[in-house]
Amino acid sequence: xxxxDQPTEMTATEGAxxxxxxxxxxxGFNGLFWYQQHxxxxxxxxxxxxxxxxxxxxxxxxxxxRSKGYSYLLLKxxxxxxxxxxxxxxxxxxxxxxxxxxxxxxxxP
Amino acid sequence: xxxxxxxxTSQILAAxxxxxxRCTQDMRHNAMYWYRQDLGLGLRLIHYxxxxxxxxxxxxxxxxxxxxxxxxDFPLTLASAxxxxxxxxxxxxxxxxxxxxxxxxxNGTRLTVT
Numbered sequence: 001x002x003x004x005d006q007p008t009e010m011t012a013t014e015g016a017x018x019x020x021x022x023x024x025x026x027x028g029f030n031g032l033f034w035y036q037q038h039x040x041x042x043x044x045x046x047x048x049x050x051x052x053x054x055x056x057x058x059x060x061x062x063x064x065x066r067s068k069g070y071s072y073l074l075l076k077x078x079x080x081x082x083x084x085x086x087x088x089x090x091x092x093x094x095x096x097x098x099x100x101x102x103x104x105x106x107x108x109p
Numbered sequence: 110x111x112x113x114x115x116x117x118t119s120q121i122l123a124a125x126x127x128x129x130x131r132c133t134q135d136m137r138h139n140a141m142y143w144y145r146q147d148l149g150l151g152l153r154l155i156h157y158x159x160x161x162x163x164x165x166x167x168x169x170x171x172x173x174x175x176x177x178x179x180x181x182d183f184p185l186t187l188a189s190a191x192x193x194x195x196x197x198x199x200x201x202x203x204x205x206x207x208x209x210x211x212x213x214x215x216n217g218t219r220l221t222v223t
Contacts, residue, residue: 030209031208031209033208033211033212035212038187041217042199042215042216043152043199044211045153045211045212047213048209050209087151091208091209095206097152098151099152100151102151
């Protein structure tokens with residue numbers, strides 16, 4: 001079967017750095033997305049990786065290793081507004097997105 | 110403001126009733142999707158449409174139907190609601206179908222079937 005694994009919950013301190021991991025087992029690979037979802041709101045797009053390596057976008061970076069079935073989202077200089085769930089999604093061989101259950105990130109002052 | 114509009118925002122529905130969730134986008138995106146989100150689970154695709162006039166089944170299509178008469182609208186119908194359909198429903202769109210284009214989501218419809 002196809003599977004996306006993410007930690008259920010993480011806690012970090014304001015101003016610090018946090019890394020949220022995502023491992024996947026899917027039938028084929030057609031891109032990996034990270035989305036942010038604040039409680040009670042819609043998911044919003046953060047990043048897209050299709051080739052191995054690091055993609056940097058301001059305070060957020062996303063890394064992909066296709067050979068290891070692994071990605072991480074790195075958040076720097078954490079702010080209270082970064083408290084949210086972070087969703088990892090992978091495109092499979094049928095070009096359908098398979099979603100992880102999300103990682104709830106709690107930021108403490 | 111460009112985006113996706115879903116209606117209603119929330120609804121309590123008696124089991125056995127018929128219900129249509131509405132979704133409209135003004136971004137002229139080709140592809141549209143319906144997902145359900147349940148606690149502890151990832152988003153699950155119900156139905157999708159890669160272009161007006163075509164639809165396809167997702168991971169959990171049973172009990173749901175869709176139509177795509179034009180580019181902008183993608184309604185989701187529950188023919189006879191059951192309690193297991195209690196969920197938050199998100200409509201989304203993307204420039205093109207497949208998995209290369211990011212999804213834009215509506216604000217969701219919270220549905221409770223009693």
